[in-house]
Amino acid sequence: MSAEERLHTLSIRNLSVRRGGVEILAGVDADIRCGEVTALIGPNGAGKTTLLQAILGQVPYTGEIRFCRAREHGEGVPRIGYVPQQLPFDRDTPLSVLDFFALSQQRYPVFFGHSRRVRRSAQDSLDRAGVGHLLHRPLGRLSGGEFQRVLFALAVRDAPDILLLDEPVSGVDVAGAEQFCDFLSQVQRSSKFGLLLVSHDLSVVTRHADQVICLNRRIVCRGATTEVLTPENLASMYGGEAHLFRHAPADGHGHLHGLPEGKG
Numbered sequence: 001m002s003a004e005e006r007l008h009t010l011s012i013r014n015l016s017v018r019r020g021g022v023e024i025l026a027g028v029d030a031d032i033r034c035g036e037v038t039a040l041i042g043p044n045g046a047g048k049t050t051l052l053q054a055i056l057g058q059v060p061y062t063g064e065i066r067f068c069r070a071r072e073h074g075e076g077v078p079r080i081g082y083v084p085q086q087l088p089f090d091r092d093t094p095l096s097v098l099d100f101f102a103l104s105q106q107r108y109p110v111f112f113g114h115s116r117r118v119r120r121s122a123q124d125s126l127d128r129a130g131v132g133h134l135l136h137r138p139l140g141r142l143s144g145g146e147f148q149r150v151l152f153a154l155a156v157r158d159a160p161d162i163l164l165l166d167e168p169v170s171g172v173d174v175a176g177a178e179q180f181c182d183f184l185s186q187v188q189r190s191s192k193f194g195l196l197l198v199s200h201d202l203s204v205v206t207r208h209a210d211q212v213i214c215l216n217r218r219i220v221c222r223g224a225t226t227e228v229l230t231p232e233n234l235a236s237m238y239g240g241e242a243h244l245f246r247h248a249p250a251d252g253h254g255h256l257h258g259l260p261e262g263k264g
Helices: 048-055 095-103 116-128 145-153 174-191 202-208 231-243
Strands: 008-019 022-033 037-041 062-067 079-085 162-166 193-197 209-215 219-224
Touching: 008 048, 008 193, 022 037, 022 048, 022 193, 022 209, 022 219, 037 202, 048 062, 048 162, 048 174, 048 193, 079 145, 095 116, 095 145, 116 145, 174 202, 193 202, 209 231, 219 231
Parallel strands: 037 193, 037 209, 079 162, 162 193
Antiparallel strands: 008 022, 008 062, 209 219
């Protein structure tokens, strides 16, 4: 990877978040790089989702979040894509996938129809995500894996410089999760965006992440995946439950067991 590609996309310095007088995050320093996958792990309540919200400007914070752009990505404020952990909606709502895309692109109500530009943009994004056939599918009839692909397609529609994913395979079966993560890696490598992935599944982290940030309200450790995911570091984050997350002898590949799911 060239020096230009390794330019930090996102630098976080001394970031703290308080809610109702309670400290959620304290003194967080982290870097997300162009062309790399950074995994964010930690126990439930560690502040992982809050950190994503701070990056998105959805919660007040102190400290600094500075965006940098590699030359290949152009000038100005970086584009950020986001796939939330959950997106509750009424499955009986008569919206198609195309309607869902149109809601964020056109000014007039979707029941008046869709512009050619919106239709083409939605189709291209879904094709890129490998689910172009879902364009006219009712949103409420999508499987968990299909819905995640649609959310991903929407997040990368505008060619983001940074993509934030909060438990993107939560609620998806094992086969679907592996397929999604493999697909995600392919897109990320070709697009060179900086990817920040929150995951409780350490097999996903060990397989796909270049860097790992261990968070428990503050940074516990960070660095290359192979150097960070040690029994000692896991013990410092998870205490008595650390034995659950050591190398799994059963699979023969040294993968780590996944963590119990929950909001961070």
